[in-house]
Amino acid sequence: MSEPPKDPVKYVDSAVYLPYNYVAGDYKARYLAALKDKRIIGSKCSKTAKVFVPPLVCSPESFAPCDTFVDVADRGVVTTFCIVNIPVIGRDLEIPYVAASVALDGAAISIFALIQECKPADVRMGMRVEAVWKPDGERQGDHEDIQYFRPTGEPDAPQASYINRL
Amino acid sequence: MTALRNIAIVGFAQLPIVARDEHRMATEMLYPAIRRALADCGVERDDIDYQIAGSTDYMDGRPFGFVAALDVMGSWPARQDLHLEMDAAFCAYYAWVRMQAGECDTALVAAHGKLSEGEPNRVLNLQLDPYYHAAIGLDAASTAALQASAYMARTGTTDRRLAEIAARNRTAGARNSDAQVRAPASADELQHTPWLVEPLRSGYVPPVGETATCLILAAEGKAEKFCDRPVWIHGVDHRTEMQTLGARDLSRSASTQLAAQKAFAMADLARAGDVDVVELSAATPAEELILCDALGLDTHADRPVINPSGGPLCGNPIMMTGGIRLGETFRQLAGRAVGREVHGAARGIAHATQGHCLQHNIVWVVGSERRWS
Numbered sequence: 340m341s342e343p344p345k346d347p348v349k350y351v352d353s354a355v356y357l358p359y360n361y362v363a364g365d366y367k368a369r370y371l372a373a374l375k376d377k378r379i380i381g382s383k384c385s386k387t388a389k390v391f392v393p394p395l396v397c398s399p400e401s402f403a404p405c406d407t408f409v410d411v412a413d414r415g416v417v418t419t420f421c422i423v424n425i426p427v428i429g430r431d432l433e434i435p436y437v438a439a440s441v442a443l444d445g446a447a448i449s450i451f452a453l454i455q456e457c458k459p460a461d462v463r464m465g466m467r468v469e470a471v472w473k474p475d476g477e478r479q480g481d482h483e484d485i486q487y488f489r490p491t492g493e494p495d496a497p498q499a500s501y502i503n504r505l
Numbered sequence: 506m507t508a509l510r511n512i513a514i515v516g517f518a519q520l521p522i523v524a525r526d527e528h529r530m531a532t533e534m535l536y537p538a539i540r541r542a543l544a545d546c547g548v549e550r551d552d553i554d555y556q557i558a559g560s561t562d563y564m565d566g567r568p569f570g571f572v573a574a575l576d577v578m579g580s581w582p583a584r585q586d587l588h589l590e591m592d593a594a595f596c597a598y599y600a601w602v603r604m605q606a607g608e609c610d611t612a613l614v615a616a617h618g619k620l621s622e623g624e625p626n627r628v629l630n631l632q633l634d635p636y637y638h639a640a641i642g643l644d645a646a647s648t649a650a651l652q653a654s655a656y657m658a659r660t661g662t663t664d665r666r667l668a669e670i671a672a673r674n675r676t677a678g679a680r681n682s683d684a685q686v687r688a689p690a691s692a693d694e695l696q697h698t699p700w701l702v703e704p705l706r707s708g709y710v711p712p713v714g715e716t717a718t719c720l721i722l723a724a725e726g727k728a729e730k731f732c733d734r735p736v737w738i739h740g741v742d743h744r745t746e747m748q749t750l751g752a753r754d755l756s757r758s759a760s761t762q763l764a765a766q767k768a769f770a771m772a773d774l775a776r777a778g779d780v781d782v783v784e785l786s787a788a789t790p791a792e793e794l795i796l797c798d799a800l801g802l803d804t805h806a807d808r809p810v811i812n813p814s815g816g817p818l819c820g821n822p823i824m825m826t827g828g829i830r831l832g833e834t835f836r837q838l839a840g841r842a843v844g845r846e847v848h849g850a851a852r853g854i855a856h857a858t859q860g861h862c863l864q865h866n867i868v869w870v871v872g873s874e875r876r877w878s
Contacts (some may be wrong), residue, residue: 353635359566359623364530395576396533402550402579404540 359466366394369408375480377472381446383407389447412444414469416496418505419449422459437462441488442504447505456489466494508877509771512604513728514597515737516721517832518542522685522820524713525621529621531565535617535717539601540827542613542719546731550579553721554609557587559596559616559824563628574617585609592616593718593828594786594857594867598741600722610727616825625823629732634748635859641769645788646710648750648861650702653791655756657704662794664704668696670790670804671709671818678815680845683829685714685820711821716826720832725875734839739852739876743867750862761799761856761866772870773853778800780870781850782837783809784830786858788817795863796856809854810847813837827857831869838873 363371366382370393373380382394386403392411397404418441426432437459440449454462455471468488478484514692520526520534543550556578562570571588580586585608589596593616600612629645650737656662672692678684690708698708728735740874744760744767746753752758765777777783777800787793793811797804802811812818814833817826834853836842 351636353640355631356629357563357566357627361566361622362525362527362530362619364533365528366533367530397536397577399576400581402581404536406741463790 350493359429366396370394371480371482374482374484375478377413377478379411379413379443379470380408381411387388390445391448392443392446392450409445411446413472414467414491415441415443415446415449416501417454417462417464417466417468418442418501419464420454422462434458439468439488440505441468442501447504452485453487454489455487461490463495465501466492467493467496509585510607511725511728511737511875511877512601512722513725513732513737514720514835514871515723515728515732515830516542517719517835518545519683519718519825519829519832520716521683522716522822524685524712524714526619526715526744529859531560531617531619531715531717532573532577535574535615535719536631538717538719539578539613539615542721542855546721546723548731550613553579553611553613555585555600555603555612556580557589557596557600557612557614557663559589559591559593559614559828560618561590561628561824562621563625564618564625564823565632566623570700574615575628578613578615592786592824592826592857592859593720594831594855594869595743595859597720597722597828597831598743598867599615601738601741604722604724610724612722613724614828615718616828617717618691618715620715620823620824625713629861638750643861645861646705647702649710649789649792650705651750652705652755652795652862653789656752656791656795659756660794662791664706665692665696666794667704667709667790668692668706670793671695672814674790674793674816674818677813677845678819681814681819682827682844683716683820684815685712686815686818705789705791709791709818711788711818714820714822716820716822716825718828718832720828732839734873736835736853736871737875738869739872740768740770740774740865740870742767742771743865745860745865748860748864753862755862756795758795758799758863759868761796761858761863761868764866764868765800768868768870772872772876774870777854778809780809780852780854782813782834782847782853783856784812784816784833784853785812786815786817786827786830786857787812788821788826790818792863800854800856800868813842813845813847819820827855827859827867830857831855834869834871838871
């Protein structure tokens with residue numbers, strides 16, 4: 340037993356196959372269906388009136404139920420962002436590209452989005468951006484329905500307007 | 506026995522167990538369960554010191570899937586929190602330990618999981634040793650059948666006896682509005698169901714089910730404010746056995762026996778037969794018989810009443826099954842087991858298990874009176 344075996348050891352092939360069949364849940368299903376109609380919906384906290392996008396069943400902050408759905412704008416403000424210089428798995432994106440947090444007008448929290456149609460170096464906190472949707476007839480009711488966000492050309496939002504939505 | 510802190514179960518909520526909830530994710534099912542458990546106690550989330558949740562990421566199909574539950578547990582302002590890849594009854598034990606250490610007075614014990622979204626049998630196969638057990642395709646039904654076969658060979662237990670045990674559970678489950686299988690069935694009917702894995706018939710094993718659960722624990726001083734009939738923890742212990750199935754005597758549950766001995770000593774309970782109600786995490790009639798042997802229970806006696814909820818045979822949401830046993834025992838002693846009351850129930854035993862062939866077992870003894878003065 341002092342020497343390792345000289346013949347090759349035959350290993351056990353233990354490839355794991357685990358299929359899953361997820362339920363979207365009514366909140367997500369409603370959100371995704373709205374995207375098809377170029378609408379973005381959130382849910383409103385019954386205690387603080389904060390609006391969460393995508394909609395949540397309860398506020399993670401106040402623990403109160405979010406039982407009403409509200410429309411938010413398809414435009415907002417870049418709160419924080421980064422410039423990515425490494426390829427992303429599963430997406431065909433030209434690098435460098437900008438991944439940003441976008442606080443939509445009317446939403447209490449931000450969503451993650453790509454910023455395109457501008458140079459990465461021009462992206463800044465407070466920059467106003469709008470959604471670029473897939474054309475009518477091509478939207479499927481999924482996250483890809485919003486292709487990316489682009490600058491609107493409006494004046495930058497003052498920091499105080501988004502500092503609590505980072 | 507040195508006096509410990511008197512700690513009670515003061516609230517329990519679960520959603521009815523279903524084969525598949527098409528409308529809610531696991532966390533969306535958990536939220537109402539937590540709200541109901543807190544509302545039962547008449548308290549807000551801020552009144553709870555400690556939170557703990559049980560689930561398994563393999564069932565969720567997401568690495569670190571459990572962190573999603575934090576958003577529906579009232580985790581803000583920043584809380585003390587723990588997650589266990591274990592059944593809720595084991596989570597309750599950790600909460601109890603924290604409370605015994607004096608680090609908190611109240612705890613919320615949640616459990617969640619959408620078993621219908623994955624394939625539990627594939628997941629449970631992976632729980633086995635990868636070289637000799639998992640590789641030949643053993644799953645939970647086949648290891649349970651191996652165990653049933655071992656028990657029947659040692660004791661001479663007949664197929665008819667398994668059918669009778671299953672029928673008793675099914676009859677009880679019909680009275681439990683939270684049970685998944687609510688159609689009563691007779692021993693004759695069940696004994697004519699097809700073999701699933703012989704000697705287990707399809708009528709002797711539960712279907713896949715899912716729900717979400719929440720227990721609330723509180724120490725003396727607060728427990729009385731949370732609940733008019735707190736159910737006090739008198740004793741608890743858990744023990745585990747080897748993973749290698751061949752190294753164990755599958756016809757017995759040595760770990761349940763030792764855990765019970767320790768829990769009974771803590772509870773000053775002379776014998777299991779002295780309690781009024783017992784809830785066992787027995788997913789097959791053979792498991793129920795093995796557990797009764799280990800606890801020293803006569804399965805033919807009228808008292809204690811075993812699994813008045815219908816037990817796991819009428820609903821077996823993995824990671825929650827044991828917590829439900831604790832919750833059901835609480836309901837019986839707190840007068841909340843509507844439609845399935847064990848009259849005059851003042852002491853009870855709740856059992857939970859994990860792993861193949863009853864590998865790891867926890868035994869709780871609870872009572873209507875405080876254990877330590």
